[in-house]
Amino acid sequence: MSKLKIADDLSLPLDVVTQTISILAKRRAGKSYAMRRLVEQLFKAGQQIIMVDPKGDQWGLRSTADGKAPGLPIVILGGERGDVPLEANSGEIVAKLVVEERVSILLDLSLFRKHEVATFMTAFLENLYRLKAREIYRTPVMLVIDEADAVAPQKPQKGEERMLGAAEDIVRRGGQRGIGCVLVTQRSAVLNKNVLTQTQMLIVLRTIAPQDLAAMDLWIDVHGEPEQRKTLMESLPSLPIGDAWFWSPGWPTNKGIFKRVHVLPIETFDSGATPKPGQKHIEPKNLADVDLDALKGQMAATIEKAKADNPKELRKRINELEKMLKQAQGNKPETKTEIKRIEVPTIKKHELKWLKECARELGVGLKKIGEIHQKNRDIYDAWTHNLDLIGKNVGHLTASLDNLNKPTSITATIHARQPIKPQTAAALRDMVSTVAHAAGSNGIDSTVNFGKGERRILIAIAQHQEGVMRKQITVLTGYKRSSRDTYLQRLRALDYIVFNGETILATEAGIAVLGHDFEPLPTGDALKDYWLNRLSGGEKAILEKLISAYPSGVLKNELDEATGYQRSSRDTYIHRLRSRKLITDSHGIVRAADLLFPV
Numbered sequence: 001m002s003k004l005k006i007a008d009d010l011s012l013p014l015d016v017v018t019q020t021i022s023i024l025a026k027r028r029a030g031k032s033y034a035m036r037r038l039v040e041q042l043f044k045a046g047q048q049i050i051m052v053d054p055k056g057d058q059w060g061l062r063s064t065a066d067g068k069a070p071g072l073p074i075v076i077l078g079g080e081r082g083d084v085p086l087e088a089n090s091g092e093i094v095a096k097l098v099v100e101e102r103v104s105i106l107l108d109l110s111l112f113r114k115h116e117v118a119t120f121m122t123a124f125l126e127n128l129y130r131l132k133a134r135e136i137y138r139t140p141v142m143l144v145i146d147e148a149d150a151v152a153p154q155k156p157q158k159g160e161e162r163m164l165g166a167a168e169d170i171v172r173r174g175g176q177r178g179i180g181c182v183l184v185t186q187r188s189a190v191l192n193k194n195v196l197t198q199t200q201m202l203i204v205l206r207t208i209a210p211q212d213l214a215a216m217d218l219w220i221d222v223h224g225e226p227e228q229r230k231t232l233m234e235s236l237p238s239l240p241i242g243d244a245w246f247w248s249p250g251w252p253t254n255k256g257i258f259k260r261v262h263v264l265p266i267e268t269f270d271s272g273a274t275p276k277p278g279q280k281h282i283e284p285k286n287l288a289d290v291d292l293d294a295l296k297g298q299m300a301a302t303i304e305k306a307k308a309d310n311p312k313e314l315r316k317r318i319n320e321l322e323k324m325l326k327q328a329q330g331n332k333p334e335t336k337t338e339i340k341r342i343e344v345p346t347i348k349k350h351e352l353k354w355l356k357e358c359a360r361e362l363g364v365g366l367k368k369i370g371e372i373h374q375k376n377r378d379i380y381d382a383w384t385h386n387l388d389l390i391g392k393n394v395g396h397l398t399a400s401l402d403n404l405n406k407p408t409s410i411t412a413t414i415h416a417r418q419p420i421k422p423q424t425a426a427a428l429r430d431m432v433s434t435v436a437h438a439a440g441s442n443g444i445d446s447t448v449n450f451g452k453g454e455r456r457i458l459i460a461i462a463q464h465q466e467g468v469m470r471k472q473i474t475v476l477t478g479y480k481r482s483s484r485d486t487y488l489q490r491l492r493a494l495d496y497i498v499f500n501g502e503t504i505l506a507t508e509a510g511i512a513v514l515g516h517d518f519e520p521l522p523t524g525d526a527l528k529d530y531w532l533n534r535l536s537g538g539e540k541a542i543l544e545k546l547i548s549a550y551p552s553g554v555l556k557n558e559l560d561e562a563t564g565y566q567r568s569s570r571d572t573y574i575h576r577l578r579s580r581k582l583i584t585d586s587h588g589i590v591r592a593a594d595l596l597f598p599v
Contacts, residue, residue, distance in 0.1 A: 004041035006034075006246075007261035013252045017047045017140045018180040020171050022148075022196055024188040024216060025205030030242040032057070032146070034203055035184050036266040039144060043072050048141040049104040050128075054117060054150050056080065056110030060271025063284035070288035071268040072104075079108025083290060088116035091123025099131040102139060118160045121151050125166035130480075132177035140178050143170065148183035152192040164192060172198050188215040197222050201248040201257070204232065206239040223249045228258050235260070453479065455514070457487045458496055462511050463521045464581070467503035475579035528596050531582060538565050538573040546583055546592040553584075553591035 003011035016038075025031035039061070043049050051058055051074070059081045063071040077094065078086025086094075086107065098105055107124075109117050131137055145151050145167075152167040153160060171181055183199065185191045189211040197219050207213055213233065220229045224247065232245055239245075240262075248257040269284050460476040461468055468476070473484055488504070491497045496510030522530050528547060535543060541563045546554060559570055574590060577583045584591050 002045045004038065004045065005264065006037055006041070007263055010246060010257075010259055010261045012038075012041075014045055014047070015140075015252070016180070016201075017042055017142045018175045018178060019201055019248075019251065020175065020180065020199040021182045021201040021203060022188075022191075022199040022219070023182060023184045023203040023205075024191075024207060024212070025186060025244075026207055026209070026212075027186045028241070029186075029206035029239070030244065030263060031184055031186065031203075031205050032272055033242060033266055033270075034205065034244050034263045035144060035146065035182060036061075036268065036270075037263055038182065039142075040072065040267050042142055043074070043104065048098075048102055048139070049074065050098055050141060050143045051106045052109065052121070052143070052145045052151065053079070053106060054109045054112075054147045055272070056108050057272030058106055058146065059108065060269030060284065061106060062287040063269040064286075065265070065267055065269055067269050067282050067284035068286060070286050073288040073290045074104045074106050075290045076106045076108055078112075079110050082108055086112075086120070088112060088119045089123070091120040091125075092127045095124045095127035095131060098141070099128065099137050102141075115159060117150060118163050122163040122166060125151075125163065125170060128179070129166060129169050129174065129177065132174075132179055138178045140180065142180045142182065143174075144182040144184070146184045147186075148195075149185045149187055149191045152183065152195040154190050154192050156192075164195075167192075168195055168198075171195050188212045191215065193218055200251060201246065204236060204245045204247070205243065206241065207236045223247075225249075451487075451490075453483060453487045454490055454496075457484065458491055458506060458510055458514060461497055461504055462506040462514060463519075465520075467500060467505045469502050469504065472579040472581075473504070475576050523595070531580070538563065538569055539576055541565075542570070542573050542590075543577055543582060543592070546590060547596065550592040550597060553589040556588055556590060559590065 002014045004014065004016065005011050021038075023031045023035055036058075039049055039051065051061075053059075056079045059076055059079065061072045061074050062076070063069070075084070076082045077084050086109070094105075094107070097103065109120065112120065128143070132141075152164055152171075156164045170179055171183070174181060181199075183191065183195065187209075188196065188207070189209070193215070196215065199219070202216070202219055202223075204216065207216070213236065216233075217229070220232075224232075228247070232247070235245070243260060243262050246257050246259050246261060250256050456477050457473055457479065460473055464472075470481075470484065470488070473488075474480065477484070479487065488497065491510065492499070494510075496507055496513060498505050498507055521527060531543065532540060542559055542565075545559060545563065556567075556570065556574070559565075559574075560567065563570070565573070574583065574585055578585055582593050582596065584593060
């Protein structure tokens with residue numbers, strides 16, 4: 001395994017990338033050097049790095065120590081020297097980017113206000129931790145947080161509580177998901193103690209303040225020995241700059257590490273160095289290149305999507321529409337009756353199909369807009385009159401189109417505040433587009449904007465004619481509770497699903513809208529093959545064992561012996577298979593479901 005050379009007499013194994021580390025020292029004692037040396041070594045070993053820099057000091061990573069050659073090709077987001085700007089509300093987007101693309105980045109938060117740091121870091125940490133739970137994304141990554149007391153404060157202010165909770169999750173349980181963490185601070189007294197005491201390795205440089213020394217004692221009480229504590233504490237106030245104690249009980253071997261070393265010089269530009277009187281300012285001449293084309297495109301697209309899904313943006317759009325309606329009400333012409341005759345020419349079969357679909361979609365859009373504005377009586381009266389009449393005429397149009405190869409005339413009486421022009425196919429297309437856009441702008445999905453998540457959940461429900469429950473949908477689709485319930489709410493509003501107690505069923509309209517995407521589950525032997533080709537790992541191994549034992553059942557502890565899985569993993573796989581209705585589980589005996597075997 002590769003070794004990370006930190007000092008002449010200290011090298012760390014590569015799996016330090018998933019450890020939790022605290023680097024504590026007074027100002028200008030060398031803690032940034034220790035952090036930077038570790039980051040450089042990890043990056044050179046091919047590991048992913050995420051650096052959080054609240055002060056804007058770490059951009060020098062992109063150049064060598066003398067500023068004359070390229071350094072590390074780490075993408076900088078935010079700050080004065082950022083490759084891509086950083087928005088306070090983009091935390092979730094950035095987390096998705098680093099997890100899915102496995103890109104190393106430096107997050108420069110120096111231009112954020114304090115509340116914006118909390119907004120960004122809360123979303124970033126929560127979603128980093130959530131996304132890394134998926135097995136496909138469980139690759140090692142080291143999260144380095146400079147000035148960590150700003151992210152995990154001992155006394156969180158209002159609005160910082162969730163950020164602190166997310167930081168605790170990563171420090172305490174992130175290693176299981178491949179997330180290592182380095183917390184760097186010059187004020188250990190104000191770093192949250194629940195976070196500090198959970199770190200596995202302590203790196204300490206010169207420290208003088210009594211309250212900071214007391215904070216270190218909390219970690220020592222949990223992890224250290226009295227003799228080691230005495231040696232450490234007596235040396236800290238007088239440690240030379242760059243000297244550091246590395247203390248890691250029980251890792252990487254049972255003997256652990258308790259060693260004082262002098263950290264080797266960093267290989268990249270020290271952009272956070274304090275200027276000295278008379279010293280000439282050095283600006284790096286060469287920075288490492290990074291590939292930004294794909295990154296900028298993805299960031300731009302995801303930011304626009306976030307804005308489109310933002311409730312504030314949706315409310316703003318609703319207010320604009322309501323204002324336009326009120327203005328139109330204030331200048332309404334006299335109501336009059338006109339007789340309009342719409343000539344519909346002979347049309348082809350595929351054109352008929354398209355027009356009928358347009359009419360159906362228009363009907364759905366009108367219904368949703370009506371539901372929204374019914375809550376606002378001053379607007380509803382203005383909409384209802386015209387929408388009902390348009391809906392009736394769409395109904396006339398649909399019925400008349402059934403005569404395929406004959407010129408058809410439609411006579412309709414229209415009471416309108418403004419005359420409605422004869423609707424050609426092109427005009428009808430425009431009307432459908434406008435209504436669908438209006439419905440979408442108010443946060444309502446119509447069939448025109450039938451999303452991937454809704455479709456996936458609707459397919460899972462439709463494949464089970466007897467219905468499914470919410471927890472089963474999570475297993476079948478992989479969507480967590482919040483996303484799942486959002487999609488279910490939208491499908492219910494579209495009348496594509498119905499709730500029968502706790503059971504959820506697909507309606508005929510829901511099955512129809514799936515079209516060619518929907519394929520009912522097979523039965524019998526074909527159903528066995530269907531699932532065995534899709535399941536993997538523990539679920540597949542357990543199902544194969546139960547199929548071979550059918551019609552008998554198997555005791556759970558026998559499954560442990562047959563598959564080699566521990567109890568907790570085994571029970572997780574059994575739960576997933578039961579949710580898919582592929583097995584039954586009763587009184588400790590697990591059995592393959594009868595539906596897998598044809599009568």
